Amino acid sequence: MVHPLAVLSSDPWRALSQLVDGPLHPGGVDATETLLSRAGVDGGTRLLDIGCGAGDAMALARDRGARAIGLDRDPRVSAVVRADLTAFPFEERCFDVVLGECVLCLSPDLEETLRESARVLEPGGRLALSDVTVSGQLPEMPPPIDDLLCLDGPREQTDICRHIEHVGFEIDDVRTHPEALLAMRDRLLEPLDTERLIAALGDRGTQLRDGANDLEAAIETGQIGYVSIVATHRP
Template identity: 50%
Template sequence: MRNVLESAVSDPWGTMQLFVDGPMHPGGTEATARLLDRAGVGADTRLLDVGCGSGEALESTRERGGTAVGLDVEPRTDGIVRGDMSRLPFAEGGFDVVLAECVLCLSADYPTALAEARRVLDDGGRLAFSDVVVDGEVPDVPDAMAEAFCLSGHRDRTAVFGAIEDAGFAVVDSRTRREDLLEMRDELAGKVDHERLLGLLGERGERALAGIETLEAAVESGRIDYVSVVAEADGDVGAGASGAAAGTGAEAG
């Protein structure tokens, strides 16, 4: 039993996959549908889903009359292209929408990943993404936990929006979905008595519990946020941030 718990603490992301229904990102399929709506995905839309997982967004795009290609570093089903977001195996201008839900933060080279998204988009194409952002310093939590909750990479809100615009995108719709983080937390809490289980691990469990409490406080205060963004390829590479980071608003529904 202890070995199982030790493994769970070492791999929080893998553990969460056992308990979260649907896609492994806050908001699940409903959040994906809203983002597709805002990106104008419909009949004849050519969509690339980077980090597509099991392909729920691909199916939704096809139901809308569009065509969809999925890419993942570890494809789970047939028909999904194996590849990395920093080196997309597609020609220039081949897509109208690049979808990236909770994956850009995983890139070791954030600017290159954004540049690749811009390269494969047709003029006027749209990058539709959601990700965790942080205002100020990233909370001090165990490394495995920081990685699992997308806090180990390019996280500063202002820097994220600046990088988007530097890559040749103009942010046209930015919304905060912090409530999706809280709902995901509540879903996990309803399925796992993590306090009791981590209490069995002694000092290591105490550190993990302290990290969870730190994360919860940061989310509830708004220091950690979850944003859902649509940005249009405008070709003005290097424009810099224009205040979009500060102008986020809550998304209805």
């Protein structure tokens, strides 16, 4: 049997799916439910979940009576369209809400993803996003941590908001959630005998432990954050 921490060092997304029960983002189900409520998702809402992964958020939206469709470059569930984040295969003005949780960091062109979101939304439709933010230069993180949180360079909250406004949205609400990042770290580490597994991994284990300590410090100082944003399409 392969230890989860060993999987973490070679395939972080697979490890995360093994260790976390529910959506693969900070805050989990509760964060998704809150974001859906802030976006006004209810019976009859036409919702597009971009980068939908395993479809957890779509299922929650459908529980509210929404008509939810997913978009992902690697579909794993039904009612998901294969596409990338810069070219949505939908007509203009065919959704009421576009939802994206931890996907902006995966887009090769952030503004194009936001522009496509605006294109498929009805006037007055809502954009509901959450993602990791990065301020300034971080200490070098081990690849598993770097990959899981998309820590590939500065991604300021103010820059994300500026891009959102630039493509025709009016920002309604911005919230920060540092506690969600710390809670997710605890959920990852709780099922592991971390000291023994780190020792078994040798130098890689030491790097992971040091990286986890650097990550905690960066979260506590606000250098790494987690933000959720709801905006209205105002063409």
